[in-house]
Amino acid sequence: MVSHLTTNAADDQAIELVVLDMAGTTVADGGLVEQAFDAAARHLGVEPGTPDHAEKLAYVRATMGESKISVFRHLFGDEDKAQAANARFEEAYGELVDGGLIAPVPGAREAVEALQAAGITVVLSTGFARVTQDAILAALGWQDLVPLTLCPADAGGRGRPYPDMVLAALLRTGATDAVQKIAVAGDTSYDMLSGRRAGASVVAGVLTGAHDEDQLTAAGATHVLGSVAELPALLGVVRDDRPA
Structure with missing residues (x-):
C-alpha cells in the first residue's frame, strides 16, 4: 500500500507555503x-x-x-x-x-510530510534563538524534515508578532508569488498576529499549546484546530490509500 496525496483546493486558491510554529504547535515541551x-x-x-x-x-x-x-x-x-x-x-x-523532555506533537511529523507530499512547501519557525532551535531539531531527528527553519535572527531580529519570519519564508523559499497562498499555524496569539500581518489567507490556531480558543480567535485566527494534525485536511490535502 502506498499513500497518495492530492489537494482538492482550486489551483488559483491553493496554499503553496505553510509556516509552522514549533514549541506548542509541532513540538510538545510540557511547559x-x-x-x-x-x-x-x-x-x-x-x-x-x-x-x-x-x-x-x-x-x-x-x-x-x-x-x-x-x-x-x-x-x-x-x-x-x-x-x-x-x-x-x-x-x-x-x-x-x-534531557529528553520534548516530543513531537502527535501527528505533527505526519502532517508535515503529508503537506510536502502534496507539493506544499513547509517552513518551521520559532521565537527561540538559533542554537535552541537547532537543539530541538536534533533532539527530534528533524534536521532534514523541511527545507528551511527560521528564528528571529534569520528575519531581521524582530520575531513575532511582526510578520517578518512569515515573509522571510516566502522570500527565501520562493514557494509562491502571493501572500494569499500562505498558511500560518501556531499555538499563541502572537502566531496569529504575525500571520495576519503577513497577509496569510489561513491563520490557524492550535489548542496544543499556550493559548486557548478565545485568545487565538481574538488575535485573528481564521480557524482553530485541535492540533496541527488537522491542518492537511483543512488545506484540502487528502490521503488516498490505494494499492501501488
Missing part, C-alpha cells in the same frame, strides 16, 4: 519555557514566590510566541540584563531539551 524562565529569573535575582516573579511570569505567559530576547528586554529594561537573562534562558531550555 519548559516556564522552567527555563525560572532559571533566567533566578540568575538575575528574581526569586519564585515574590510579587516581582509573579508579574514577570504572567508577562511571559501572555507573550508566548514572541522573540525571547524581546520579552527579556521588556522585563528587565537594561540591555545587558536582558542579554544575560536571555542567555541563561536559552542555556536552561537547551539543557531540558538535552
Whole structure:
C-alpha cells in the first residue's frame, strides 16, 4: 500500500507555503519555557514566590510566541540584563531539551510530510534563538524534515508578532508569488498576529499549546484546530490509500 496525496483546493486558491510554529504547535515541551524562565529569573535575582516573579511570569505567559530576547528586554529594561537573562534562558531550555523532555506533537511529523507530499512547501519557525532551535531539531531527528527553519535572527531580529519570519519564508523559499497562498499555524496569539500581518489567507490556531480558543480567535485566527494534525485536511490535502 502506498499513500497518495492530492489537494482538492482550486489551483488559483491553493496554499503553496505553510509556516509552522514549533514549541506548542509541532513540538510538545510540557511547559519548559516556564522552567527555563525560572532559571533566567533566578540568575538575575528574581526569586519564585515574590510579587516581582509573579508579574514577570504572567508577562511571559501572555507573550508566548514572541522573540525571547524581546520579552527579556521588556522585563528587565537594561540591555545587558536582558542579554544575560536571555542567555541563561536559552542555556536552561537547551539543557531540558538535552534531557529528553520534548516530543513531537502527535501527528505533527505526519502532517508535515503529508503537506510536502502534496507539493506544499513547509517552513518551521520559532521565537527561540538559533542554537535552541537547532537543539530541538536534533533532539527530534528533524534536521532534514523541511527545507528551511527560521528564528528571529534569520528575519531581521524582530520575531513575532511582526510578520517578518512569515515573509522571510516566502522570500527565501520562493514557494509562491502571493501572500494569499500562505498558511500560518501556531499555538499563541502572537502566531496569529504575525500571520495576519503577513497577509496569510489561513491563520490557524492550535489548542496544543499556550493559548486557548478565545485568545487565538481574538488575535485573528481564521480557524482553530485541535492540533496541527488537522491542518492537511483543512488545506484540502487528502490521503488516498490505494494499492501501488
